[in-house]
Amino acid sequence: MDFDWTDEDRAFRSRVRDFLKRELPADWAEISRHGPGSREQTEFCLEFCPKLAKAGLLVPHWPREWGGEDRPPWEHFILGEEMWAAGEPRGAQYMNVNWIGPTLMRFGTPEQRQRYVPEMAAGKAIWCQGFSEPDAGSDLARLRTRAVRDGDDYVISGSKIWTSYAGLAHHCFLLARTGEAGSGKAGIAIFLVPMSIPGIEVRSIPSLIGHGDIHETFFTDVRVPASARLGEEGQAWSIIGYSLANERVGIPRYELSARVLDQMVGELRRRGAAASPVVQARAGSAAAACEAARLLVYRTVDKRARGEPLGAEASLARVAVAEADHAVTDFGMEFLPDAFDGDAFPAFLAHHERAIVTGIAAGAAEIQLGLIARRWLDLPNGDA
Ligand SMILES: Cc1cc2nc3c(=O)[nH]c(=O)nc-3n(C[C@H](O)[C@H](O)[C@H](O)COP(=O)(O)OP(=O)(O)OC[C@H]3O[C@@H](n4cnc5c(N)ncnc54)[C@H](O)[C@@H]3O)c2cc1C
Structure with missing residues (x-):
């Protein structure tokens, strides 16, 4: 067991940091303040990601035939840590890189791959994910958006909610029911839907996590060809399982939390307030939470890299990431409350806003607690 990075890993991290230092503009803090779904950050990422792609830093872990370099999964993870800690300059495109692209490569038809994967690898595509409904x-298996077969087409009607980045997305990775009402998991299919076709309406949901991040998305008699279906009817659940497993460990927020904690501790030191034993105990506890999250995530990455199935470890990692987020933002709120007002520490407020939703987006943390109880502690199902 070796927990250290190799020289090659360290060199790769330096390469990413140098790139960010060179390419992030002086007003990046202002651009990123609005959140990855904002117009400002979306326009920025459509310039930034092609540069990343050119430098071999957008999809290095993808296969060569799809624009990658077959680099090891750890490099992909280092890349994610550095991007996330820098405020995620890839904007919504982190989803393409981490899970939508790999899902299309694995389950798409040759035409679907050819149509969508190269533009993702070039950093030119914005996708959103239409899963959740009111x-x-x-309990995603209750979704009601319908896709009814009509000759060579499907006609899709229904509504989605909390759709991140939908306002400016080019395509939607959409779940819809092709089976009868009540057909559960077995009656769902995935559709790759251009957001520009008639019948789609997107309404932004005002929220504190950024302008234009989350939306309601309405589908009224949206007609797509059958070739827009990913996989077979009823196969969606296994495809989503693959996709969500990549999504849930795809966001290394612990790295951002750890760096924000460092800044908070630095500010307390500057104020002469870092000697308090209470401050030190709480800072130590937040640092421990970040490192625990990091190591639990690394374990899931390692297992996945070795092709081993992920069990409750993924749930443990996800809960630990949410707890680390909360530990850091609670620490800041307690000892530096004034730093969350005004413009002096934009990173604190941005981190706090995201920490609020960490335990909700990509599947609620309580669901993960239930999985841990059953799969890790072997407790009986509470519903039984
Ligand atoms: C910032 C953000 C971005 C998002 N982006 C997207 C997106 O791009 N695409 C998309 O499709 N969705 C997105 N979502 C939606 C997200 O996936 C859902 O919010 C999440 O799955 C929870 O579903 P819900 O909101 O319907 O809450 P519910 O499922 O109604 O849950 C409400 C509360 O009850 C608890 N609860 C529910 N069931 C159980 C149970 N069995 N045991 C214990 N507790 C339970 C939950 O933990 C939660 O606290 C996003 C959400 C957020 C906050």
């Missing part, structure tokens, strides 16, 4: 979040 009555189907944690």
Whole structure:
């Protein structure tokens, strides 16, 4: 067991940092303040990601035939840590890189891959993910958006909610029911839907996590060809399982939390307030939470890299990441409350806003706690 980075890993991290230092503009803090779904950050990422691609830093872990370099999964993870800690300059495109692209490469037809994967690898595509509905979040299998076969087409009707980045997305990775109402998991299919076709309406949901990040998305008699279906009817659940497993460990927020904690501690030191034993105990506890999250995430990455199935470890990692987020933002709120007002520490407020939703987006943390109880502690199902 070796927990250290190799020289090659370190060199790769330096390469990413140098790139960011060179390419992020002086007003990046202002651009990133609005969140990855904002117009400002979306326009920025459509310039930035092609540069990343050119430098071999957008999809280095992808296969060569799809624009990658077959680099090891750890490099992909280092890349994610550095991007996330820098405020995620890839904007919404982190989703393409981490899971939408790999899912299309694995399950798409040759035409679907050819149509979508190269533009993702070039940093030119914005996707959104239409899963959740007003009555189907944690219990996704209850979703009601219908896709009805009509000759060579499907006609899609229904509504989605909390759709990140939908306002400016080019395509939607959409879940819809092709089976009868009540057909559960077995009646769902995935559709790759251009957001520009008639019948799609997107409404932004005002929120504190950024302008234009989350939306309601309405589909009224949206007609797509059958070739827009990813996989077979009823196969969606196994495809989503693959996709979500990549999504849930795809966001290394612990790295951002750890760096924000460092800044907070630095500010307390500057104010002469870092000697308090209470401050030190709480800072130590937040640092421990960040490192625990990091190591739990690394374990899931390692297992996946070795092709081993992920069990409750992924749930442990996800809960630990949410707890680390909360530990850091609670620490800041307690000892530096004034730093969350005004413009002096934009990173604190941005981190706090995201920490609020960490335990909700990409599947609620409580659901993960239930999985840990059953799969890790072997407790009986509470519903039984
Ligand atoms: C910032 C953000 C971005 C998002 N982006 C997207 C996106 O791009 N695409 C998309 O499709 N969705 C997106 N979502 C939606 C997200 O996936 C859902 O919010 C999440 O799955 C929870 O579903 P829900 O909101 O319907 O809450 P519910 O499922 O109604 O849950 C409400 C509360 O009840 C708890 N609960 C529910 N069931 C159980 C249970 N069995 N045991 C214990 N507790 C339970 C939950 O933990 C939660 O606290 C996003 C959400 C957020 C906050």
